[in-house]
Amino acid sequence: MxxxxxxxxxxxxxxxxxxxxxxxxxxxxxxxxxxxxxxxxxxxxxxPDERLDKISEISGITKKVPAxxxxxxxxxxxxxxxxxxxxxxxxxxxxxxxxxxxxxxxxxxxxxxxxxxxxxxxxxxxxxxxxxxxxxxxxxxxxxxxxxxxxxxxxxxxxxxxxxxxxxxxxxxxxxxxxxxxxxxxxxxxxxxxxxxxxxxxxxxxxxxxxLDLITLFTIAGGRQIQAWPIKKGTKATGAAEMVHTDFEKKFIKAEVVSFEDFVSNNGWKGSREKGKTRIEGREYIVKDGDIMEFKI
Ligand SMILES: Nc1nc2c(ncn2[C@@H]2O[C@H](COP(=O)(O)OP(=O)(O)OP(=O)(O)O)[C@@H](O)[C@H]2O)c(=O)[nH]1
Ligand SMILES: [Mg+2]
Incomplete structure (x- = not known):
């Protein structure tokens, strides 16, 4: 950063x-x-970001890494x-x-x-x-x-x-x-x-x-820790992936995305998927503030 x-x-x-x-x-x-x-x-x-605590509460993952x-x-x-x-x-x-x-x-x-x-x-x-x-x-x-x-x-x-x-x-x-x-x-x-x-x-x-024109993206890495990432407004999915891991930009296939609000109102990934609130996005997707993303490589 x-x-x-x-x-x-x-x-x-x-x-x-x-x-x-x-x-x-x-x-x-x-x-x-x-x-x-x-x-x-x-x-x-x-x-400081209360959303990190909320995601932790819902997912039961206690390790949190703030932006x-x-x-x-x-x-x-x-x-x-x-x-x-x-x-x-x-x-x-x-x-x-x-x-x-x-x-x-x-x-x-x-x-x-x-x-x-x-x-x-x-x-x-x-x-x-x-x-x-x-x-x-x-x-x-x-x-x-x-x-x-x-x-x-x-x-x-x-x-x-x-x-x-x-x-x-x-x-x-x-x-x-x-x-x-x-x-x-x-x-x-x-x-x-x-x-x-x-x-x-x-x-x-x-x-x-x-x-600094930053917004926040969240990842829930392998069910181990929740991390908030500062990214410049207008960053593409591939740019976000690269920040999470330098290799990810090249290996990027797609990303699964849910908004923070949908994640909360559907009680996590599982509920959000069942309600059709998760999306599959490609390389060109522009990341939004509060997106929770999982990169598929
Ligand atoms: N009373 C009072 N003193 C303060 C306050 N903030 C800083 N000080 C004091 O002011 C002095 C200067 O504080 P610093 O933080 O070193 O100031 P600085 O701007 O970094 O100074 P330089 O690095 O020398 O440019 C110190 O003795 C501080 O304890 C305040 O809110 N109230
Ligand atoms: Mg000083």
Whole structure:
């Protein structure tokens, strides 16, 4: 899987913190000083999908392999990065290699009064200005990518309305990174107490998935494991087969397909076949989101 999402923003905006929260473990070094990150950190993040659990429940196969997308934690950009300022050329080069951008903007204040002071390279908190600074650098470097904005706020500001002139996902990256030690259930309960109903991390992952133009195909390999595969919209059956196994593209004969909805309402493969809800498709078939496929080779 080669598609990737880059985490981009000013130094000290919380990029590595968000990356760690996404990966649910500490991989990237986080520091209160700018340029903690020089070499990009790379990790594959699991894509949450309740359909995987449903298919597992119906088929009785407990081993589940979720789809993954690659996130890359990139060093911070500063004004005049395109002229090489602050190793800008090197870092812009890393951004060139990704397919879409999660642009993180700092809204958390952290002066010495609230514990450890975390300097802001532009000296004060101003999300709109910060976005413009980074976007201008991207533009001057000729980088155009699908992007989403993530506003990194203090824990106490999670319910605050920031009234910004762009769409964004609000998160407290530090809190989410700290919560990653807890079980998923405990995390949800804790966030609920803070008034956060939907996991911002899940939202970021799902929106990123859309930015990459990915849909999900499921396979139930030999009755052993259920796997969700990320594939580009418009992929043919043979392309999907090749992803499952490199040999499968050549050896492909046909595929048996059932939609997730039919699979559920007919209680699995057997019921779906009996009701005539499974189809045989050929090499040129365009895979749809939620297709459950079995490749015949
Ligand atoms: N209070 C608070 N601090 C945060 C939050 N997110 C990150 N920080 C802190 O901000 C500092 C910078 O975080 P990093 O994740 O290293 O930031 P970065 O964008 O990766 O920084 P560079 O790699 O240096 O560009 C660290 O001290 C973090 O603990 C937040 O939501 N609230
Ligand atoms: Mg970093």
């Amino acid at each position: 080669s598609l990737s999402i880059g985490i981009v923003g000013l130094p000290n905006s919380g990029k590595s913190t968000l990356f760690n929260a996404l990966l649910k473990r500490q991989i990237a070094q986080v520091g209160e000083y700018p340029y903690t990150t020089i070499e990009p950190n790379v990790g594959v993040v699991e894509v 993954g997308i690659k996130f890359i934690d990139i060093a911070g950009l500063i004004k005049n990065a395109h002229k090489g300022e602050g190793l800008g050329n090197k870092f812009l080069g890393h951004i060139r290699e990704v397919d879409a951008i999660v642009h993180i903007v700092r809204a958390f204040d952290s002066s010495a009064s609230s514990g450890q002071a975390i300097p802001h390279v532009m000296s004060n908190i101003d999300p709109v200005r910060d976005i413009e600074v980074v976007n201008l650098e991207l533009e001057l470097a000729g980088i155009k990518k699908p992007a989403i904005y993530v506003l990194n706020v203090s824990e106490s500001d999670l319910k605050r309305d920031f009234n910004l002139p762009f769409e964004y996902i609000k998160i407290s990256a530090k809190l989410e990174a700290e919560l990653s030690d807890l079980s998923e259930k405990e995390q949800k309960e804790y966030l609920k107490e803070l008034g956060v109903s939907e996991s911002a991390l899940d939202q970021i992952i799902l929106v990123s998935y859309k930015l």
